[in-house]
Amino acid sequence: MRNVFIALALCAFAACAAPVQQDDGPQIDETELLLALQNYRAEMVEVTTAEYASTVAPADIRVWISAFAAASYLTIDPDLSGANTRLPEGALIVREVYESGVLKKLTLMAKGPRGYNPVVGDYWFAVTDPDGTPQTENGQVLTGKLEQCFSCHQVRGEVEDFLFGVPSAVRLGDPDPQPLPEPPPPPPIDPGPVCGDFQCEAPESCSLCPSDCCYDDDDDDDDDDDDDDDREDDSDDSDDSDDSGDSGVY
Numbered sequence: 001m002r003n004v005f006i007a008l009a010l011c012a013f014a015a016c017a018a019p020v021q022q023d024d025g026p027q028i029d030e031t032e033l034l035l036a037l038q039n040y041r042a043e044m045v046e047v048t049t050a051e052y053a054s055t056v057a058p059a060d061i062r063v064w065i066s067a068f069a070a071a072s073y074l075t076i077d078p079d080l081s082g083a084n085t086r087l088p089e090g091a092l093i094v095r096e097v098y099e100s101g102v103l104k105k106l107t108l109m110a111k112g113p114r115g116y117n118p119v120v121g122d123y124w125f126a127v128t129d130p131d132g133t134p135q136t137e138n139g140q141v142l143t144g145k146l147e148q149c150f151s152c153h154q155v156r157g158e159v160e161d162f163l164f165g166v167p168s169a170v171r172l173g174d175p176d177p178q179p180l181p182e183p184p185p186p187p188p189i190d191p192g193p194v195c196g197d198f199q200c201e202a203p204e205s206c207s208l209c210p211s212d213c214c215y216d217d218d219d220d221d222d223d224d225d226d227d228d229d230d231r232e233d234d235s236d237d238s239d240d241s242d243d244s245g246d247s248g249v250y
Contacts, residue, residue, distance in 0.1 A: 026113035028124045030143055033092060033110050037132035040094050045070045047172045051098060056152065059104070063166055064094040069111075074173060076165030086121075086161045087111045093163075103130045109163075117145050121162035125149045 036043075044064040051060035065073050069091035076083045093109040108126040116122040127135045127142035135142045153162040165171070 026116045026122075028110065028112040028116055030124070030126075033108070033124065034126070034128070034132055034134065034143075036092060037094070037106065037108075037128065040064055040092075043067075044092070044094065045172075047074060048166050048170045049172055050170045052167050052170045054097070057097075058099070060098040060101075061166075062096040062098070064096070066091045066093075070172075073163070073165065074171060076160055076163050077171075078164040078167060081159060083160050083165075086158075087163075089113055089122075105129060105135065106132070120150050120153050121158065123153070123162065 041064065045067045046062065046064050047070055048062045051062055053059075054061050069087045072085045072087050073091075073093070075085050089111050091111040095107040096103055097105045097107060106126075106128045108124075108128065110124040110126075112122045112124050114122055117124065124144060125142075125146040126144075127137075127146075129135060153164075156162050156164060
């Protein structure tokens, strides 16, 4: 139902608007831009985190923009110069204008093709009711190359793409990215099995350690047998020595 209402409003707008002399330069599809307002909150990105005071009227503002243009727009600061940016063609900016907390109207800017409106960054302008119906002022439908908007934006110039952006206090995101946190230290490396006084390096196993380090129980038994044999030999030698001493005279 809302779509039908918007379509009827656009038809009325086309019928009531004064004839406009078409030039030979690039054009912009106003009907498509106005229809885009039907779902702008679902399809666009809000670049403000709260309302902020307008500098041209007793009102508060919130700003939405086409998602593909948000990163460029967020580089612009109303209190600074030198952004050196240009929004991509087709980008749509929607400013919600609140009075005493009530949404009263929308003001729009859309980036047209190069040459559409070169005196102010090729922008198209519009002022609509909250439902997207174009407003009129002194018989003029407020869409198109609205000269009453030019002087305000021309002071920003090409470096800021004739835009003001939003104050840093309510701007989405942080224009100065914070450094990434330090990664956690790696877990300690398992040194592998210990073979006597020798420590194997992971992923080695005892089977790869030096032979004089890693030995099995059979080797221990053999070594014990050898020690026993040596002790028996020493005992025999001692007995022989004692026998030779007995041959002396009493």
